[in-house]
Amino acid sequence: MSDKTYHVAIVGATGVVGQAFVRILEKRNFPVGSLRLLASERSSGKHLMFNGKAIPVELISERAFEGIDLAFFSAGADVSKDFVPIAAGKGAIVIDNTSQFRMEPDVPLVVPEVNAHRIAYCKKRRIIANPNCSTIQLVVVLHALRQRAKIKRVVVATYQSVSGAGLEAIETLSKHGERSFDCVPHIDRFLEDGYTKEEWKMMNETSKIMEEKIPMTATCVRVPVFYGHSEAVNIEFESALLAEEARKILKETPGVAVVDDPASDQYPLAVDCAGKDPIFVGRIREDKTVPHGLSLWIVADNVRKGAALNAIQIVEGVKSQVD
Numbered sequence: 001m002s003d004k005t006y007h008v009a010i011v012g013a014t015g016v017v018g019q020a021f022v023r024i025l026e027k028r029n030f031p032v033g034s035l036r037l038l039a040s041e042r043s044s045g046k047h048l049m050f051n052g053k054a055i056p057v058e059l060i061s062e063r064a065f066e067g068i069d070l071a072f073f074s075a076g077a078d079v080s081k082d083f084v085p086i087a088a089g090k091g092a093i094v095i096d097n098t099s100q101f102r103m104e105p106d107v108p109l110v111v112p113e114v115n116a117h118r119i120a121y122c123k124k125r126r127i128i129a130n131p132n133c134s135t136i137q138l139v140v141v142l143h144a145l146r147q148r149a150k151i152k153r154v155v156v157a158t159y160q161s162v163s164g165a166g167l168e169a170i171e172t173l174s175k176h177g178e179r180s181f182d183c184v185p186h187i188d189r190f191l192e193d194g195y196t197k198e199e200w201k202m203m204n205e206t207s208k209i210m211e212e213k214i215p216m217t218a219t220c221v222r223v224p225v226f227y228g229h230s231e232a233v234n235i236e237f238e239s240a241l242l243a244e245e246a247r248k249i250l251k252e253t254p255g256v257a258v259v260d261d262p263a264s265d266q267y268p269l270a271v272d273c274a275g276k277d278p279i280f281v282g283r284i285r286e287d288k289t290v291p292h293g294l295s296l297w298i299v300a301d302n303v304r305k306g307a308a309l310n311a312i313q314i315v316e317g318v319k320s321q322v323d
Contacts, residue, residue: 005033009068009092011083012075013037013057014046016163016170017097020308021072022048028312038064039075068092070315074307088126093318095128095311099197102129102205109208111136112313113255114143119317128314131209132201133306134158134220134229137279137298139209142235144253145246146210149237149292154216156202157232160187161225161270164302173224184222196220228270229302237292243284246294250281255305260284268299277304 008025012018018039025032035050038060047054058064060079065071065087073080073087074097081100088094101107108118109129122128131139142151162169162180164187173180188197195203199218207214223230251258257278259268268280279300287293300306 005031006069007034007067008032009036009038009065009071011038011060011073013048014039014043015074016167016303017074017307020303022050024308024312026051036064062086065090065092072311073097084127093122093126095130095314097130097307097311099201101127109205110314111139111209111310112317113140114209116317119314130311131205133164133302134160135202135205136306136310137300138231139206140255140279141281141298143210144249145241148249149239149241151214151235152238153236154214155234156218158220159223159230160220161228161302163227170226181224185219187220187222225270227274227301227303228299229306230270231298233298234287234295236290240292241294243286243294247284255279256281267297270299273299274301276301277309279305
């Protein structure tokens with residue numbers, strides 16, 4: 001990005017992801033000229049700290065986007081449906097963290113390590129969609145491995161933390177953990193085919209981001225963990241890709257950290273990955289039930305790389321491509 005500064009708005013600023021936007025913008029020294037924090041009436045009047053200053057939270061309105069260059073949305077699909085077009089219409093580039101625009105053909109769905117070139121396609125509508133949290137950590141790994149061998153099929157089971165459901169879910173686990181310690185194979189609503197909407201997102205977003213049809217089935221499970229989504233992934237390839245080669249590829253992949261030493265019980269855990277930026281991969285092994293298969297374990301902080309960090313990485317590439 002250039003040396004200029006940008007007027008930034010965060011919609012849903014007091015939520016889990018909204019607060020992460022504030023922290024990460026500060027940590028990465030993003031060139032913020034002014035910061036406008038927006039939320040519903042319930043949160044209006046609160047303050048969040050940014051670069052040593054208390055920034056008031058304002059009520060979201062059409063006028064709130066006047067003079068805004070970049071707008072991050074994380075307040076639910078209904079809010080995005082109403083206000084994203086308004087923000088974009090007033091000249092802002094919008095990074096939407098909800099599902100509202102992800103599958104629209106003229107809205108790029110971006111994970112910078114995979115398809116940063118798609119950022120430039122936001123020129124028409126000025127909207128870029130941030131993918132589902134569980135999709136982001138998966139596609140970075142799949143994309144790295146498919147450079148060596150074409151993917152034939154993917155089977156994934158996710159173990160998703162309660163922070164993916166928002167502050168209320170975090171508070172419930174904190175206060176009533178003894179009644180929350182269970183694994184629930186139900187995230188978002190059920191569809192007619194028996195999959196949930198969360199599973200549908202993973203399967204369809206993956207193909208859009210990777211720009212090819214990836215045959216895939218998913219089972220998404222909510223687990224009693226505060227932060228960090230974990231995924232058990234089985235990949236079948238068209239040609240041979242041994243575990244040691246896959247391990248080497250992933251060690252050299254930007255944004256990925258390999259933690260894989262079974263002899264020393266070293267593998268990624270959500271509790272260790274919370275608050276950290278990389279996507280962690282371990283338990284890399286060959287699946288001997290198919291000719292060319294690998295199984296592995298992927299863990300990432302769903303609020304950081306799975307949401308706020310990915311969105312900020314997108315805008316770090318925006319100005320160089322669309323200005």
